[in-house]
Amino acid sequence: MGIPTKNSRRGPSDTDGQASSTGAHVSIKGVSVEYETARSGVKAALKDVSLEIEAGEFVCVVGTSGCGKTTLLKAIDGLVPISSGTVELDGKKVTKPGKSRSVVFQAASLLPWRTVVGNVRYGLEMQGRGRGKAKDDTARTVESLIELVGLKGFEHAYPSELSGGMQQRVNLARALACDPQMLLLDEPFAALDAQTREIMQGELVKIWGASNKTALFITHQIDEAIYLADKVVVMTARPGRIREVIKIDLPRPRPLQIKRDPEFVAYLDQVWTMIEEEGRLAAMRDRGVAQH
Amino acid sequence: MASNVQSVDDASSVSAAEAGPPRSRRAADAAAAKRRSRNRKLKKMIWPLVSTLSVVVFLGAWQIAASTEAVNPLFTSSPSRAVEAFRDLVDRGELWPNLWISAQEFLIGFGLAVVVGIPLGILIGWYRPVEAVFSPFVTFMNSIPRIALLPLLIIWIGIGVPLKITIVFLGAVIAILINTIAGMKALDQQLLTMARSFKASDFQIFRTIALPGSVPFILSGLRFGLGHSLVGVVVGEMFASNQGIGHIIAVAGNTFQTDLVFVGVVIIASFGLLFTWLLARLEQRFESWRKP
Numbered sequence: 001m002g003i004p005t006k007n008s009r010r011g012p013s014d015t016d017g018q019a020s021s022t023g024a025h026v027s028i029k030g031v032s033v034e035y036e037t038a039r040s041g042v043k044a045a046l047k048d049v050s051l052e053i054e055a056g057e058f059v060c061v062v063g064t065s066g067c068g069k070t071t072l073l074k075a076i077d078g079l080v081p082i083s084s085g086t087v088e089l090d091g092k093k094v095t096k097p098g099k100s101r102s103v104v105f106q107a108a109s110l111l112p113w114r115t116v117v118g119n120v121r122y123g124l125e126m127q128g129r130g131r132g133k134a135k136d137d138t139a140r141t142v143e144s145l146i147e148l149v150g151l152k153g154f155e156h157a158y159p160s161e162l163s164g165g166m167q168q169r170v171n172l173a174r175a176l177a178c179d180p181q182m183l184l185l186d187e188p189f190a191a192l193d194a195q196t197r198e199i200m201q202g203e204l205v206k207i208w209g210a211s212n213k214t215a216l217f218i219t220h221q222i223d224e225a226i227y228l229a230d231k232v233v234v235m236t237a238r239p240g241r242i243r244e245v246i247k248i249d250l251p252r253p254r255p256l257q258i259k260r261d262p263e264f265v266a267y268l269d270q271v272w273t274m275i276e277e278e279g280r281l282a283a284m285r286d287r288g289v290a291q292h
Numbered sequence: 293m294a295s296n297v298q299s300v301d302d303a304s305s306v307s308a309a310e311a312g313p314p315r316s317r318r319a320a321d322a323a324a325a326k327r328r329s330r331n332r333k334l335k336k337m338i339w340p341l342v343s344t345l346s347v348v349v350f351l352g353a354w355q356i357a358a359s360t361e362a363v364n365p366l367f368t369s370s371p372s373r374a375v376e377a378f379r380d381l382v383d384r385g386e387l388w389p390n391l392w393i394s395a396q397e398f399l400i401g402f403g404l405a406v407v408v409g410i411p412l413g414i415l416i417g418w419y420r421p422v423e424a425v426f427s428p429f430v431t432f433m434n435s436i437p438r439i440a441l442l443p444l445l446i447i448w449i450g451i452g453v454p455l456k457i458t459i460v461f462l463g464a465v466i467a468i469l470i471n472t473i474a475g476m477k478a479l480d481q482q483l484l485t486m487a488r489s490f491k492a493s494d495f496q497i498f499r500t501i502a503l504p505g506s507v508p509f510i511l512s513g514l515r516f517g518l519g520h521s522l523v524g525v526v527v528g529e530m531f532a533s534n535q536g537i538g539h540i541i542a543v544a545g546n547t548f549q550t551d552l553v554f555v556g557v558v559i560i561a562s563f564g565l566l567f568t569w570l571l572a573r574l575e576q577r578f579e580s581w582r583k584p
Binding site: 077079096097098099101102103105107109111112113114122123125126127158159160178 | 482483485486487488489490491492493496500501504505507580581582
């Protein structure tokens, strides 16, 4: 079921025609990211990662902790410098953050002195939008997004007055407000309790389905990845490489009960086995290092 | 203290629950919650009451000790004697002119410190070159008690009102500077990454994150500066003045009028309390977002 990623599957896809206004096609080729540590010199966080994401596709990335999942997301956004390789969005090379992508962070990262409205419009403001003639449009966009993420009535609440789940909804709405072609989600539900997380998963899929944006979702919850994704990318332990890309052939819309479906459980087993093996390999390697 | 009461309540509700079926547990919980909220209300009222009582008892004991001559009132004075001395001061027409002089010195000196300290602190905290230029002087000024400069300042400025304004200014401005600088540097890295991902420019980050984020620091700088200012007024007037509340205190002490010394001390204390209260009001205004 796994599809080797090295052989690029780029080609005409049926959503290409409307790619610019909705989802973007992302092409990651041979990307490595290195960083310098004070103690042990240059280390690789990502090594030779290649991945094709079709326009409008929902891709989840899973892997052991510290395997470079977040680095991959930051590389796609242009938040970290790439040592070698390229990231292209609809053929345009990414070097720094741009309007075509929005990040939903693991920590809600809301400005505590701004209300919900102020936080949702923050990204638009930073991009110089929402001023002058566009002011009314922006206000309407913000209002409708707040309603979309289910925070109607909390427009003028401060983040400290919101629960963790509500803060993440603001985080999501802020990213959506910029109307990006691609959403980059960095374990946005990791800090939520199990029940809230499931609710948020369902709503995210609904919102994504309506927008047809391309989405890259980092998580360490395997069931979350399979439930959300068209494609699950399993990464190796440090330095992060892509081990396997698994296509999830489950029909949409997916009700939450699908998580008990035998097919779903089979995917779960498959991914879990790989990650477990990676964890073991990493532990063995660490022990090996320790013995030297 | 508070947690003690809480845990006692919790313990009682748990033991009640263990004894009976779920329904009685719910009842016990409700009762416990009611008790807790009543306790909280009671506590809110009780502590200010205890504080007031504590002061009243202290003043009463003082008065009694002095009236019964258990202590020598010539040394210790007493509340009634202090009130008497205060009336004298008013009757002789000496209170208001002296108070006005001290108030002027304080208000002008502190005002200048605010006007200079906050913008300069922002510049130093934000621009590395500005910091390089100013930080040796700030560090130097911070490490000496500004009162030590008094002899030098007297030679330069004389012993008039401008001298005290300078001392007050020097006392307050360093505290305001240091806190403002710290506030500008204490940027939340997560917010910074978030802003960068939305293409925020350095100036936008300054305006939307650094500046509002430093408000709590600036306010605590004002609070410290306030304390230094009051010390500046009193000590300045004690050493080099022929008017002002500090001068009254110094003269009264030299002529063994302990009653009048206490009057001066209480006047200064009231001044400090008034401004602390005003600052607290300001803080509330700026930080309504902090309250849950």
